[in-house]
Amino acid sequence: MSPFKFRLDRILQLREAAEKQQAIALNDASKAEDEQRRRSLESAERVIEIADQIHGPNGVNGVAAGLWQVYGMSLGAARDHAHSESNRLADAEQKRNEELDRFAEARVARRTLERLKEQRAGDWAIAAGQQEQLDIDEVARRMGPGPGSET
Numbered sequence: 001m002s003p004f005k006f007r008l009d010r011i012l013q014l015r016e017a018a019e020k021q022q023a024i025a026l027n028d029a030s031k032a033e034d035e036q037r038r039r040s041l042e043s044a045e046r047v048i049e050i051a052d053q054i055h056g057p058n059g060v061n062g063v064a065a066g067l068w069q070v071y072g073m074s075l076g077a078a079r080d081h082a083h084s085e086s087n088r089l090a091d092a093e094q095k096r097n098e099e100l101d102r103f104a105e106a107r108v109a110r111r112t113l114e115r116l117k118e119q120r121a122g123d124w125a126i127a128a129g130q131q132e133q134l135d136i137d138e139v140a141r142r143m144g145p146g147p148g149s150e151t
Contacts, residue, residue: 001131004124006117015110022099022106029099033092040089043082050075 006012054071 001128004121004128006120008113008116012110012113012117015106015113019103019106019110022103026096026099026103029092029096033089033096036085036089036092040082040085043078043085047075047078047082050078 050071054075
């Protein structure tokens with residue numbers, strides 16, 4: 001009997017490559033999300049620092065009204081920046097989730113073909129074993145009765 005050959009091996013290889021490529025995309029999206037999370041946290045901490053400088057125990061008491069307005073504008077700009085960074089973080093999280101979904105789909109597609117290959121290999125092994133047994137039985141039948149058997 002000929003050796004086992006899975007006709008969909010090329011497609012399985014393509015699905016394995018697609019899964020690896022999607023894993024790389026997921027890793028990249030996760031790194032981008034982590035970096036954006038870091039920037040978002042830094043921005044939020046900057047807002048807190050500015051607010052503490054303005055309203056803290058050593059704040060800007062007794063400063064001129066114009067300077068007070070500048071401090072307020074600085075705090076407003078920091079808040080706007082923090083808000084923008086927060087929105088970018090939400091976008092990065094969404095992108096990572098989308099890449100995770102694509103990776104899961106690629107993994108299922110590959111695993112489905114792997115299971116089919118395993119099933120077909122098992123079926124082939126059973127058929128090969130049955131054929132081998134038939135061949136052995138045929139050889140034994142042709143050889144006739146063995147020594148010590150009744151004729």
